[in-house]
Amino acid sequence: QPPDIAELESQLNTGSEKIQLQVMPDILAQGEAGYAILQNFLLSRQQEPSTFIDGRCYELLLGTEVPAVQSFLQEHFESGVVPLRSEQNIDYLPLQRLLAKQSFQAADDLTLSKLCELSGPAAIKRKWIYFTEVEQYPIPDLQTINQLWLVHSEGKFGYSVQRQLWLSVGRNWDVLWPKINWRSGRNWTRWPDEFTWDLSAPRGHLPLSNQLRGVQVLNALLSHPAWTS
Ligand code: UYC
Numbered sequence: 001q002p003p004d005i006a007e008l009e010s011q012l013n014t015g016s017e018k019i020q021l022q023v024m025p026d027i028l029a030q031g032e033a034g035y036a037i038l039q040n041f042l043l044s045r046q047q048e049p050s051t052f053i054d055g056r057c058y059e060l061l062l063g064t065e066v067p068a069v070q071s072f073l074q075e076h077f078e079s080g081v082v083p084l085r086s087e088q089n090i091d092y093l094p095l096q097r098l099l100a101k102q103s104f105q106a107a108d109d110l111t112l113s114k115l116c117e118l119s120g121p122a123a124i125k126r127k128w129i130y131f132t133e134v135e136q137y138p139i140p141d142l143q144t145i146n147q148l149w150l151v152h153s154e155g156k157f158g159y160s161v162q163r164q165l166w167l168s169v170g171r172n173w174d175v176l177w178p179k180i181n182w183r184s185g186r187n188w189t190r191w192p193d194e195f196t197w198d199l200s201a202p203r204g205h206l207p208l209s210n211q212l213r214g215v216q217v218l219n220a221l222l223s224h225p226a227w228t229s
Contacts, residue, residue, distance in 0.1 A: 035064065055081055055151035058073070082147045095110050099151075104157075104198060116128070142221075159207070163227050164204075181196065191210070
């Protein structure tokens with residue numbers, strides 16, 4: 001028999017992340033009473049750094065299209081659950097919007113545009129970036145982009161995830177590529193159709209960094225002080 005709503009709420013508040021992910025949709029399915037529980041849960045965690053639990057909860061509420069829930073989000077989480085910090089006055093709200101509705105392919109394109117914005121006018125025009133530019137990116141900006149990916153992917157996507165995997169294989173690119181499905185055997189995965197634009201992808205699959213000009217850009221991204229400071 002199905003657990004009652006109080007039981008679900010207690011699992012949400014005390015369960016492991018795995019349990020929390022599991023019970024959130026069940027709570028949502030309870031209607032009004034469920035929305036209230038999820039809203040209070042999000043509010044109660046507002047002082048803590050956000051995780052993918054907050055991200056998932058926010059996404060579920062966003063998906064309801066219930067006016068009262070939308071006004072709640074508008075009032076308390078106008079720009080989502082990740083603080084959109086930028087040292088360069090870059091607007092990360094459009095990226096937040098795409099990731100919150102799991103539009104991963106559009107978010108991936110936009111991520112590259114944001115990196116070009118960070119690089120400056122010449123990169124915006126050329127539509128790709130140099131590794132020397134990446135080294136100059138402000139820490140808060142890269143952390144914001146990364147947090148958005150992490151929090152809206154159940155912790156699966158983001159440069160910090162790619163970095164962990166890369167370190168775990170002794171920084172060997174050739175071992176990394178098949179692990180994140182960027183290459184299989186002798187073949188590069190073809191952009192965009194052969195990439196996986198949802199959470200069925202392996203950890204670290206997104207965001208993409210084109211390898212047409214070599215590994216320097218990705219190397220600079222994964223070596224950036226943003227991940228160790
Ligand atoms: N592409 O194959 N890629 C493009 C990837 C390669 C190529 C964009 C990733 C190999 C060309 C993104 C992989 C290769 C274009 C990615 C991958 C290749 C293109 C759009 C697996 C041929 C059009 C953003 C490593 C053997 C370029 C951008 C143009 C685009 C990503 C070809 C995000 C992760 C070596 C010809 N590929 N790319 O950078 O200027 O243009 O039209 O990595």
